[in-house]
Amino acid sequence: MKKQILIILVAVIALSCGENKKSSESSNSEMLSGTIQVDGSSTVFPVTEAVAEEYRTEQPDVKVTIGVSGTGGGFKKFSRGETNISNASRPIKDIEIEACKENNITYVELEVAYDGLAVLVNPENTWVDSFTIEELKKIWEPAAQGKIMKWNQIRPEWPNEEIHLFGPGVASGTYDYFTEAIVGKSGSSRGDFTASEDDHVLVQGIAGDKYSLGFFGLAYYTENADKLTLIGVHNGTEVVKPTLETVSNGTYKPLSRPLFIYVNSTSVKSPEVVDFVNFYLNNAGELAEDVGYIPLPADIYKKQIENFKTFVESNK
CATH class of the missing domain: 3.40.190.10 (Periplasmic binding protein-like II)
Structure with a gap:
């Protein structure tokens, strides 16, 4: 009887670990808090919203607010340092790059899906x-x-x-x-x-x-x-x-076309932003497909994760 109970307990623990696989692979086990400001493309919005909803189950004390002012409107706010992350359905333009430079804002571009x-x-x-x-x-x-x-x-x-x-x-x-x-x-x-x-x-x-x-x-x-x-x-x-x-x-x-998020260098000093972006990149493929977009190949997601890691380390 004791042996049967032990087997059942082991099975329950194994199932529990399986259910938490997404969390352990893609999110910090430390409980975090704070607010993450996102704005930009209405096209990328459903992907970011799906990621944010999933992330809230991992980090309920982190508030992710997502505006929809269009890619250009989002880059205006991003270049002024008003947002942490900018959703974009096209690459950043030269005039927007210059606006970022004028305000000493550096950033990393990350592909998240196809559309x-x-x-x-x-x-x-x-x-x-x-x-x-x-x-x-x-x-x-x-x-x-x-x-x-x-x-x-x-x-x-x-x-x-x-x-x-x-x-x-x-x-x-x-x-x-x-x-x-x-x-x-x-x-x-x-x-x-x-x-x-x-x-x-x-x-x-x-x-x-x-x-x-x-x-x-x-x-x-x-x-x-x-x-x-x-x-x-x-x-x-x-x-x-x-x-x-x-x-x-x-x-x-x-x-x-590919879809993007942009993350600025100041924001990656906040652990909740780093954690959220890592969670985003680890889960974007599955969640993008859930809301009607096309996942990137696994090797491209891997490259985005590596690029973000390098960016974070260079801005510590």
């Missing part, structure tokens, strides 16, 4: 089955403003009805990426479209308008697939829709 930009129409749209890059450029380039206004100007067989455009605001990294990939110049597009930093506003706009067309990060489509229709893009060889497979293998081009 595909989704091109979307209303479910009542029965005429669009795909776009070429040239067609998307014709719709969105600056020269299109006031001129390319109707669907049949893109293809003659499409309706003689106005196109109603929706997209992220100009402070958004998603807007920067889309314009660079489609128009050929970051931040260059027509201005007569409904813009918002809040992707949920764009979802509602497209879902409520039969003649709408818009774009935003794939995860927000995944959340709202019952309200929207995802359109494939011709990559030069074939029409491809963004999925976990097509984004990670590069066939959904040119609208696939």
Whole structure:
């Protein structure tokens, strides 16, 4: 009988250790406290939010606040030292690098996931089955403003009805990426479209308008697939829709991209920030997939962890 009880106890302990595997591998066993300020990309927000929620179970006394002012807005705050971490759906620009230098802020760039930009129409749209890059450029380039206004100007067989455009605001990294990939110049597009930093506003706009067309990060489509229709893009060889497979293998081009967080050097002097970022990098793959993004390969996560460790040691 005693032997049976001992076996049961050993089994319970083993199960308990298994359940705590994530914690022991990726988070400090010491209980920490403090506040971590994060701001930036609405696209990266769901990943960071998922990480923060999971982290709270490990460190309930650490408060992680996450703002959504767009990649550009986030970098403005980051360059002024107002945030510890900046979510970004594109790499930092030269003008933002200079702003950081002016305020003696150094940082490390860390990749956390992949994302595909989704091109979307209303479910009542029965005429669009795909776009070429040239067609998307014709719709969105600056020269299109006031001129390319109707669907049949893109293809003659499409309706003689106005196109109603929706997209992220100009402070958004998603807007920067889309314009660079489609128009050929970051931040260059027509201005007569409904813009918002809040992707949920764009979802509602497209879902409520039969003649709408818009774009935003794939995860927000995944959340709202019952309200929207995802359109494939011709990559030069074939029409491809963004999925976990097509984004990670590069066939959904040119609208696939990495997502980032940036951490400043002052913040890594705080143990809670270091602990949170380590937790983030150790769990980003699993949690990114949970919220509709594409995990990086394991070797890239390993490299990010090594890069962060080096950065922390050099700023002690």
